[in-house]
Amino acid sequence: MKKEKPSIGADSRNKPFYLTTSIAYTNAKPHVGHAYEAVLADIIARDKRATGQEVFFLTGTDEHGSKILRKAKEEGMSAQAFVNQISEFFKVLYGKLLISNDDFIRTSDKEKHWPGAQKLWEKLVASGDLYKKNYKGFYCVGCEGFITEKELVNGLCVLHGKAPEVVEEENYFFRLSKYAKILEEKILSNELTVLPEVRKNEIISFIQEGLEDISFSRPEASVPWGVPVPNDKTHMMYVWCDALSNYITGVGYGRNEEQFNSLWPADMHIIGKDILRFHAVFWPAMLLSAELPLPKSVLVHGFILSDGKKMSKSLGNVIDPEEYINEYGAEAFRFFVAKEIPPFEDGDFTKQKFIDSYNGNLANGLGNLLSRTVAMAEKYFDGNITPHSPESVPFVKKLKSPTGDQEIEGYGVSYTIEQEIIPKYRECMDEYRIHHALDNVFVLVKELDGYIANYEPFKLIKTDKDKTEDVLWNVLLGLRTVGELIRPVMPETSALIEDIITGDIKSAEPSSFSVKPLEKPLFARITS
Ligand code: ME8
Numbered sequence: 001m002k003k004e005k006p007s008i009g010a011d012s013r014n015k016p017f018y019l020t021t022s023i024a025y026t027n028a029k030p031h032v033g034h035a036y037e038a039v040l041a042d043i044i045a046r047d048k049r050a051t052g053q054e055v056f057f058l059t060g061t062d063e064h065g066s067k068i069l070r071k072a073k074e075e076g077m078s079a080q081a082f083v084n085q086i087s088e089f090f091k092v093l094y095g096k097l098l099i100s101n102d103d104f105i106r107t108s109d110k111e112k113h114w115p116g117a118q119k120l121w122e123k124l125v126a127s128g129d130l131y132k133k134n135y136k137g138f139y140c141v142g143c144e145g146f147i148t149e150k151e152l153v154n155g156l157c158v159l160h161g162k163a164p165e166v167v168e169e170e171n172y173f174f175r176l177s178k179y180a181k182i183l184e185e186k187i188l189s190n191e192l193t194v195l196p197e198v199r200k201n202e203i204i205s206f207i208q209e210g211l212e213d214i215s216f217s218r219p220e221a222s223v224p225w226g227v228p229v230p231n232d233k234t235h236m237m238y239v240w241c242d243a244l245s246n247y248i249t250g251v252g253y254g255r256n257e258e259q260f261n262s263l264w265p266a267d268m269h270i271i272g273k274d275i276l277r278f279h280a281v282f283w284p285a286m287l288l289s290a291e292l293p294l295p296k297s298v299l300v301h302g303f304i305l306s307d308g309k310k311m312s313k314s315l316g317n318v319i320d321p322e323e324y325i326n327e328y329g330a331e332a333f334r335f336f337v338a339k340e341i342p343p344f345e346d347g348d349f350t351k352q353k354f355i356d357s358y359n360g361n362l363a364n365g366l367g368n369l370l371s372r373t374v375a376m377a378e379k380y381f382d383g384n385i386t387p388h389s390p391e392s393v394p395f396v397k398k399l400k401s402p403t404g405d406q407e408i409e410g411y412g413v414s415y416t417i418e419q420e421i422i423p424k425y426r427e428c429m430d431e432y433r434i435h436h437a438l439d440n441v442f443v444l445v446k447e448l449d450g451y452i453a454n455y456e457p458f459k460l461i462k463t464d465k466d467k468t469e470d471v472l473w474n475v476l477l478g479l480r481t482v483g484e485l486i487r488p489v490m491p492e493t494s495a496l497i498e499d500i501i502t503g504d505i506k507s508a509e510p511s512s513f514s515v516k517p518l519e520k521p522l523f524a525r526i527t528s
Contacts, residue, residue, distance in 0.1 A: 016054035019045055019268040022275060023062040023105065023246050025144075026086035027071045030093045031311065032304050032349060033272065035321035036337050040301055040434070041270045042099045043338055046488035047429050056263050058250045059094065060105035061087040065144045065239030066218075069225040079225045083108055093321065097330050098491060105250035107227070107242055116254025117245040118230045121237060123290035124216075125230075129175040135215055138164035144239045146215055159274060172217040172235060179285040180211040186294060187280065193297040194280050195432065196344040199273065203280045211281065216241050244283045248292070266295040273300050299432060302346040304337075319349055328526065331490040332358055338489045339438040355526045365445045366482060367523035372452070373475045374500060377515045380461050380468060387473045387510040388466045390414065395447060396454050413451070413474035414510070417444070417481050425485055434489070441485045448478045476513045480505045493522065 021041045024034050038059060045057040063083040072082035087106055094101065107113050124130050137146040142160030146167075155163055184207045186192045187200060194200040217235040218226070226236030245253075247266055252259030271279050276298070284294045303310070306317040324333045336354050339361065341347030377385050395410035410416070421444050428437035452475060461468045483497030484505070503513035 032319040116249030119254040265293040362523040
């Protein structure tokens with residue numbers, strides 16, 4: 001049975017597609033997980049734009065809380081100076097990675113973020129959902145959250161492998177328990193879509209196990225680095241309460257209501273699997289309490305593993321994205337994570353995998369196909385390729401048959417592109433299976449290689465000039481299509497292909513291509 005597709009972003013106001021990444025903690029320089037999340041979100045943003053949707057894409061940094069305060073102290077810096085420095089590292093990385101965000105929100109920004117975060121707090125107060133309570137609990141600084149005794153394994157937090165601190169305080173509590181039923185309904189009905197299904201099931205079980213009210217503030221005396229609780233100088237907002245509100249403050253809540261009304265609700269929050277409950281439970285509960293619409297979806301990606309293992313400083317297997325970007329370029333990095341890391345599962349990142357994928361798909365695949373085709377077009381036709389009857393030079397495929405291999409004439413190249421490649425690509429992209437969408441594009445690259453091997457234009461030119469020109473025309477059409485389809489993943493390579501091969505690929509009648517000579521290979525082979 002075909003599963004019903006969640007229709008994300010359908011909105012009667014036809015508003016821009018508003019998507020966000022999580023906001024990274026500014027306790028350390030960005031790691032490969034941050035780079036991955038930003039690239040994933042950027043590919044989705046660029047793909048939506050390519051299909052004609054207006055997009056608003058927000059990212060930023062999460063700058064408050066104990067973890068950051070402690071780190072700043074260790075570095076002998078003021079918290080503000082420390083987060084300014086780290087936030088800048090994120091901005092630089094995202095710039096290098098060609099992330100096309102429309103804005104960047106910082107939670108220490110007193111003008112853009114604080115007024116909205118405090119306004120939201122006041123809404124929760126007005127709904128009667130915040131109350132003060134004496135509390136003793138286990139606080140994991142790594143998680144920036146209280147964890148229950150039953151969540152500890154051998155007395156340690158499972159995610160951070162550290163013993164939590166015992167904290168006894170009077171804090172404001174948020175009535176999370178009140179929203180359990182309604183959240184369950186909204187997630188089950190996909191009004192709030194949690195993707196993929198396994199994460200939806202995980203969060204439903206979490207809700208069904210029972211939700212307890214959660215501590216929503218920390219005493220100013222113990223955590224002095226945060227957004228102050230309105231009308232109570234002795235308390236700071238709990239860092240997650242402050243951080244989650246970036247999704248509304250970043251689009252004007254509390255300072256630019258017109259912008260806020262034109263963009264909220266978010267169509268998609270893109271997050272990693274470790275922060276699911278904050279986004280699919282705490283955050284929507286806060287919005288329900290404030291009587292604000294819920295985001296339409298939460299897309300939960302897996303983790304990047306380093307050679308099959310969780311990255312950690314002690315194992316010495318931490319992957320630095322800058323190293324790859326500086327050595328092989330941002331587009332090669334974007335390509336690798338998009339093609340080889342399945343978005344909904346954990347994916348393995350190793351140098352060897354990176355090199356194999358780059359050499360196989362880009363250097364020997366796309367790059368080589370492009371340079372060979374351009375060279376032939378130059379040599380035989382001075383770079384101008386006019387179609388005669390390109391449909392009459394179809395793909396020829398070898399099929400296994402009981403009587404041995406049999407060659408069959410396949411479909412025309414443009415027919416294959418329009419009827420097979422593009423629809424499959426669209427289906428995968430619409431389901432956010434970006435790796436599958438790219439697999440499909442690189443099947444076309446392989447088929448075009450096979451097409452050249454089959455028709456041998458370098459020999460055919462001696463006997464049939466027009467047919468040779470049609471063969472090259474078909475390959476150029478394929479290359480331009482590949483260029484279009486990789487645009488969300490490799491925007492610069494895509495623009496370069498369009499610059500090298502000019503011609504209208506959308507017209508009903510086949511039109512001529514002009515090619516420019518290549519100054520250097522598109523992707524130099526990595527030799528190691
Ligand atoms: O959680 N692979 O910040 P953060 C892929 N400030 N993604 C990974 C990863 C890995 N190895 N490690 C982490 C926070 N991530 C909060 C968010 S949002 C209101 C506040 C992902 O810097 C992680 O899942 O610890 C999260 O989505 C993002 O990186 C930032 O993690």
